[in-house]
Amino acid sequence: MITIGVTAAGGGIGQSVLHALSRSAKDIRTVAMDANRNSLGLYWADKAFLIPRVSGETYIDKLLEISRNEHIDILVPGLDIELPVLARHRERFLEQGCTVLVGSPEVVDLCRDKYNLSVFCRERALPFVRTFLLEDACGLAETLDYPVIVKPRGGSASAGARLVFNPNQLRSIPADRNSIVQDYLPPRPLGSRAPTGKASTGALDQSNELSIQFYVTVSGTILGGFASVNLLKNGIPVEIEPAPGHPALEESLPVVKALVEKGLRGPVNLQGRLTADGRIGFFEINPRFTGITGLRASFEYREVEAAVADLTLADDTLTGGFLDYRPGYFGMRYVADTIVPVERMQNVCDVSAAGPVKSERKTGNVSQHVLVTGASGYFGANIVEKLLERSGTVRIHALVRNDQGRNKLEKALGETDRLLFMNGQLPAGLPDLHGIDTVVHAASERLCADPSRFFLINTEGTRTLLEKMEKAGVKRLVYISSQAVYGTQSPPLWTEEMPIRPETPYASSKWMGEVLSLGDGYRVPEIIVLRVARLYGLGHFLRWEELPHKFARLAAESRPLTVFGSENEIDLIHVKDAAEAVAAASLAQFSGPGKRIFNIGGGCPVTISRFAAICAEAAVDRGLDKPRIALQDEGEIRTPLRWGMAIDKARAELGWNPVHKLLPGIADLIGCRLRCSGPEEK
Structure with a gap:
């Protein structure tokens, strides 16, 4: 008997290979592997395993473990992104008697x-x-x-x-x-x-x-x-x-x-x-094989069996005998229906656990897999933490650029079996998203001297993410946009129905991300856009060099607070309140699929001069001398810039309301600055 392993068994290639093997007269045992339990190909094989995604650190080790324990003779990749990884490690498989059907890494x-x-x-x-x-x-x-x-x-x-x-x-x-x-x-x-x-x-x-x-x-x-x-x-x-x-x-x-x-x-x-x-x-x-490999087998072009003969018999004559052609037929592919016993789904082996695991279904108290992009940033890390505070049925996948980002986040949040990590970055290099229910897209370029970077990361990155989501069947996107898309030409408070008038490259790039998300170009059933005000507040990876944190730092250091545009109004929201809104949008049970936009702001804009006064008051509350406020307004009269969003819709439909007040929030920042010798993260 020959044992053949097929990865990504739920994809078109994996299913096609299994279909071709099912037609073979040879004594073949099949082992199917996939990262998603709801992959049909798993239930066509003699044995099935859940494995990590190809981007996971344990992906190769788990495949080697299965290949060794199941005595797999030939391993057939079912996903394009697996090819380079398996090509680099094919000698390791060969050492334990398994031939990976892949060419050289080059x-x-x-x-x-x-x-x-x-x-x-x-x-x-x-x-x-x-x-x-x-x-x-x-x-x-x-x-x-x-x-x-x-x-x-x-x-x-x-x-x-x-x-x-x-x-x-x-x-x-x-x-x-x-x-x-x-x-x-x-x-x-x-x-x-x-x-x-x-x-x-x-x-x-x-x-x-x-x-x-x-x-x-x-x-x-x-x-x-x-x-x-x-x-x-x-x-x-x-x-x-x-x-x-x-x-x-x-x-x-x-x-x-x-x-x-x-x-x-x-x-x-x-x-x-x-x-x-x-x-x-x-x-x-x-x-590689293709999605019509199984159909070609119906024409007697049995390339999978040819591969088996080649790798087990090493006889070109016998191998070529499987590559025939049966004339007089036309090929068609169609969508088919099937049902799978739940008991069998529960018995699919999860190699990352001690034994069989129970099937997770989104009913009632839902079991969800939520991916957060930009998870090692100021907002992203606090979103991850807020999601972890929710029901234990939610598993969080944190997308980080590299191991340094993972280590930083693990140190900040502590170890938990509900927090998983995926490496990747925008716009290229995103991992496979199969098995993810919701994506919270918090990654973005905010401060950059080159305007084209905004569109590369914020716009093109969103487009590639949507493509990945559509391909993987992800059901919901929570897109983190910005209040900046409104511009400053309309008097606040702005509602979600007001026209969009971005005035900067950053604002334009975020608005274009909205257009991509809310348009009809991608089949993602639920789109939720959150237009978020300027963030402040004690949280992970503080940005001390940006207003409003900069004022808190200066106050803690007993240095003057230099104010430009004293009558300009800003809309500030505590990062914990904003993260709570994201969690609410991620896990909400809406009446049906659709596209929704919510303003996420503090609900009460303040002028820059008033904000400086609050920082000075917070410093006194912390036992410090009151810092001097230095107004640097230009002599000519300018119309103040006013920012501010109405948040009634988010209150009503998300059941969300900001609870953190500005004065104690700034006092917490000052206290944090006094306790540490330097910024946690700039």
Whole structure:
């Protein structure tokens, strides 16, 4: 008996591989693994395990443990982002008798970076569409043939791809080294060089895409060759027309041979379209099985069984015998329904626990997995703490940039089994979000000399996050916006229905994040936008160099409080109150899905001069001399800038109300400053 492990068993590739194995006459035992218990592929296998997400620190160790204990002979990756990790660690698996079906780290990294792949092909005169880095394309904007496609360098399944129709539209996209621009090849029906017509809208026409599949043996021999012309919806093939003998099969062989020299082994899929001269232009190459691997098996192109023969028998002749073609059929994929016994779900093994764990369902006293981006920042850390104070059925996933951020947060909050960590950053490098119910998006760029950074992190970062959420099926986004989107042209108090008039790059970037979240471009059922006032108050990772904390620090040091714009009004909210509002929005049980906007402010704006007086009063309460207030208003008369938001809607619909008062809040900050020799965090 041969034991085959399949990771990401709930995804399209994992399910397709398991489907292909179910047709095999060989004596095969399957072990399915996924991070989400509600993954159908888990229940198609002989044994199933819950594993950490690929971004988790224990991911490889847990896979090694399962492979060793279950005596897995072949491990098949089911997710693109697993490929580079498994490629780097494949020798560790081999040492315990498990072969990972993945090529060398070099070929995996090359195929996942479409720009580097295009350079690789161009240097060898191989058929690949013209590809530019976004910033280079902007410099050539007037010379390109529009429309062009803008998409991530490392994306898959058309995630994040969009059409751009003119130079101005291209140059309006924020600069991003992780985005590329490719020539757009219009769909051309099988047997015709005439295009169906260039797209006139932003929606991609994903008809008539060519898909070429080969298998490369351990000895480097290229076997098989299955061509099909596919119709895709949202990057997923739904109609598959086999094209035996298509010229693209021959044209793609030099590409595969070049990749074999870089260490390509196992399955490889090339995707492209016909050019105007009838030749193939590839735009993506994936060194893995695909979502139609199981369907190809129905055509007798049994590539999974070929891999099993290759890795167990090392005989190219026997391996090639599985790569046949059954004519006279057309392939279609559809959504199917199934039910799974709850008892079986409860018995899925969780390798991170001592034994089987109970299934978590969102009913009544809900069990939720909430991800917080920017978790190691001032606001993010306090949001995480507030969520941890809630019911024990809530598990918090803190997204941090690196281990330093994790260590900092663990030290601040203490250890708890309800706090999990994920490494990643915006806009690129976000982890897989499968299994997450709600995302609290608190990460943002606030203070930066380069305005483009605001749009890269706050706008483009939000877009990539929404793409990840849609792909993973996340149900709710709580987007942390800012009062800055209102501008200062309308008299306060501002309500959520008032027009948006951002006046700064930061405000514009946050507003554009709102537009992306509230629009119809992404299938996230519940969107909650919180427009938050200026934060203050004792909490983790204080920002001592920013107003209002700066005044508290100066008061603690018995230094003058220098006031500019004394009659300007500001809306301040204690960080604990704001975090409570986020927790309420994250866990609220609304009547149904929808899009909601709430103002989260202090409810009572104050002038800068009044705020300085409160700081001076708080210093006296702490036993200090009253600091001098130095007014530095300019001589000319200026109209004061006034900030302030109405918060009645949040009170009514979230059941939330700010409870912290300004004077004791500032006194706490002064007391903290007196106790410490330096700032906790600038």
